[in-house]
Amino acid sequence: MKEKKARIKRKSMLKWLIVSFLLVIMIRALFFSNYMVEGHSMNPTLQEGNYLMVNKIIYTFSKPERFDVIVFHQGNGEADYVKRVIGLPGEKVEYKKDMLYINDTFVLEPFIQSDHLRVFGGNFTGDFSLSELTGEETVPEGHLFVIGDNRLSSFDSRHFGFIRIEDIVGKVDVRYWPVEEFGTTFK
Template structure:
């Protein structure tokens, strides 16, 4: 009888350790997220499942064009692409991104731009027009969806505070036919 109790106790300890380990990994390192909507098309599709690295910005800084997940004002998590970093002046003219006055290529939009015939993918704007700021404030990001015509992003919700950023994502793991790393 003592041996059975000992074996049950060992299994209980192993189970508790496994649950604590899984919870720790999910809370501190990685988490799953589901793409909800079409705002990141064609890069990401509605209902794609991805892995968010929560550790990425604890040991590093966001880079331009990273795909990030953040808590949006609507108590919802958004997936968008980093366009402007702190101190950047962001502007769009004639469907071209300008950062600090320099044109910047966005190769992930090339296919979407060639399919359009009626208007530009991204309408013209400057930060001053949108938010009365010349540059992205310190501790904030300017983010946009790849589906520029149908994305609720920093043009609508404002700058994203770094403390709202959950992490970086670049791995689609579901559906199986779409498993890939994204840029």
């Protein structure tokens, strides 16, 4: 009798374990995605070969914020990129002497290390305005202006223009590989 109860209990636990495992797999597939960084455009924040967990559902409930690190489709879904949000819809974006100005107000970029500015002679990002690059005074509604942290080696909105918010795959939540660089803070 005890043996029969123990067998039933093991079967029940096994069923719960299988159901739980399948539920975790489904939730992960629906709400999160893995992404491997290719290239050097986000150095030093992210390096080539880093593995990231991307939150695919966050922008269903909130809007992208300045300095979010996002993954998005570019070129009819031909390629995915990871970049940092700089300009939001309706904003005027300008760089003067490697300083970011949003709507003519200076905005500090804490993720840009001052060493870069000294090494590259203060021309790390380069001076530009949206109107010079895109012909638009402000970021259009439904779009973002994105740039990689490695300004000298980044193919970004300075080259291909604005990205559509609907092309965002998700927000980078966690770097989980390599393990010694595990973290969640990218600002």
